[in-house]
Structures are given as C-alpha cells and as structure tokens.
Amino acid sequence: MIKLYGGARSRASIVQWYLEELQVPYEFQLLDMKVGEHLQPDFLKINPFGKVPAIDDDGLTIWESGAILLYLAEKYDNLTDLPEKAIAYQWVLFANSTLATGLFVAETREKEAPKLLAGLNKLLESRTYIAGDRLTVSDIAVGTILGYAVMMLQMSYADYPAIDSYTKRIGDRAAYKKAILGIS
C-alpha cells in the first residue's frame, strides 16, 4: 500500500486529494513537523531535503508534489497518451511554479495575479475542468493552488466568475473536502 508522508496542513493534502479521487488505498504517515520529525534520519532517507509530501509505493520513494501527482496519474489514472501527458506536465508545472509564484509571492502578486487569473478565467468559461470535461491531475495541481490562495491569502475570485464557479465545483467534491478542508 502507498505510504504518504505529510505534516498537518502541509502540501501532502494535494497528493491525498488525488489518492482519494482515484480511490487508491494509502496510509497517511503524519510527521510531527513542529518537533522536526521530517528532519530525522529515517525521513531524510526518503527525502534528503526533509520536505513533505513524499510517498513510498512498494519501495519506490518519490518526493516533490508535482512529480508524485504525475506518477500517480500515469500509474492509476490511465495517463499514457503522449499529447495528454504533455498537457498534464504543462499544467502541473504551471501550478507549482508560475501560478504558485504569481499568487503567493507578495512582491509580484499585484502585477502577476491579474494576468494569470484572467487567462484561467477565460479558459474555464468554455470548459468544466482544466484539461477538458473530466477532472484530471491538472485540476488537482491547479485547483489546490487556487484553493490555498483563498484559505491562506483570503483571495477572492469575485472578479473572475468562471474561476469562482470552478473553485466551488471542486470544493464540493467529497475527496477535496476530506483532504484539503479536513472535513469527512
């Protein structure tokens, strides 16, 4: 069974959301990061940088949330077609680099966030999910960053109605509620 290493309110929730969506059995290994369990030798063997999330899937250890998401997509979500894979890589990298930086780096937020949100809003006016008409790994990556911005920065999408509906749509999913909001 997959072991998912995470801390309370950590980016492990992103991976947990996807595992819940995929209905893949997993065990959540909660590290007490306040006392530095993520910096102990046992965990440093899994991720030498002492950061969560990380997974152990039958002896294969992977860290970095985007890499874990893409691994899960290929193994459990039938992501095999090269063009579809390229689109998934695009969105996962966009979420963890361009979007996360654009929304979370205070110094550049004012300049970057409106451009990024306007582009996403336009795209979501014509599709239900990020990569088309079904929820994919791209939604897990982009959706969590959009959700975290609301939770951590009190960001409002009132000026971006398609993003607003999208975040409500994903926020209504049982797997999202359990993993991201901690509501079972």
Ligand SMILES: N[C@@H](CCC(=O)N[C@@H](CS)C(=O)NCC(=O)O)C(=O)O
């Ligand atoms: N880019 C990494 C970021 C990982 C990361 O910074 N995780 C935080 C928790 S959300 C962490 O482990 N921090 C502990 C530390 O840096 O000591 C990912 O997405 O997996």
